Amino acid sequence: xxxxxxxxxxxxxxxxxxxxxxxxxxxxxxxxxxxxxxxxxxxxxxxxxxxxxxxxxxxxxxxxxxxxxxxxxxxxxxxxxxxxxxxxxxxxxxxxxxxxxxxxxxxxxxxxxxxxxxxxxxxxxxxxxxxxxxxxxxxxxxxxxxxxxxxxxxxxxxxxxxxxxxxxxxxxxxxxxxxxxxxxxxxxxxxxxxxxxxxxxxxxxxxxxxxxxxxxxxxxxxxxxxxxxxx
Numbered sequence: 001x002x003x004x005x006x007x008x009x010x011x012x013x014x015x016x017x018x019x020x021x022x023x024x025x026x027x028x029x030x031x032x033x034x035x036x037x038x039x040x041x042x043x044x045x046x047x048x049x050x051x052x053x054x055x056x057x058x059x060x061x062x063x064x065x066x067x068x069x070x071x072x073x074x075x076x077x078x079x080x081x082x083x084x085x086x087x088x089x090x091x092x093x094x095x096x097x098x099x100x101x102x103x104x105x106x107x108x109x110x111x112x113x114x115x116x117x118x119x120x121x122x123x124x125x126x127x128x129x130x131x132x133x134x135x136x137x138x139x140x141x142x143x144x145x146x147x148x149x150x151x152x153x154x155x156x157x158x159x160x161x162x163x164x165x166x167x168x169x170x171x172x173x174x175x176x177x178x179x180x181x182x183x184x185x186x187x188x189x190x191x192x193x194x195x196x197x198x199x200x201x202x203x204x205x206x207x208x209x210x211x212x213x214x215x216x217x218x219x220x221x222x223x224x225x226x227x228x229x230x231x
């Protein structure tokens with residue numbers, strides 16, 4: 001047990017080593033020697049801390065905002081005509097559309113072009129439009145220029161419906177319209193277009209309602225066209 005004089009000396013020694021904390025004690029940071037040199041110990045004045053104002057950050061997702069909504073109908077697309085001019089398919093609202101990828105040197109050319117012209121002549125006044133898109137992806141059977149393709153169809157088959165710019169219907173370079181058509185109505189063995197003269201039937205609101213194989217003759221789908229025209 002320490003005597004009174006020893007206790008007094010001990011308290012004085014403690015005061016010299018560890019000063020008492022007070023409200024005026026400023027913050028000091030003590031750094032420890034390696035390997036703890038990156039850790040700090042801080043002593044702060046014993047006062048009530050000033051509240052830090054809350055800051056809210058509003059982040060706008062520019063990526064999502066900049067992306068346009070995906071097309072919902074055929075009417076949302078703009079395509080090129082045979083002369084390279086833009087054609088807004090929204091101009092066909094209220095019309096029934098038969099969209100066909102055509103070729104000039106295919107075994108199906110004569111029968112399809114002939115029957116397409118017959119359908120158009122019979123139903124154009126009732127609201128049918130046939131949109132022909134030349135494509136050279138199948139047996140390279142549409143090698144000509146747009147001008148040559150239009151002259152061939154109009155001279156030989158009296159085609160009076162619009163013939164558009166030559167496009168790809170499959171692959172990475174497929175026209176956006178055809179990507180939409182295929183995703184809306186897949187084929188029997190997948191979405192890809194199988195050959196020349198595949199056909200898509202579109203209602204007055206721009207919805208793809210049916211798809212027909214290249215070997216399906218245009219006249220055989222006349223009843224489906226009439227049903228949409230009468231709707």
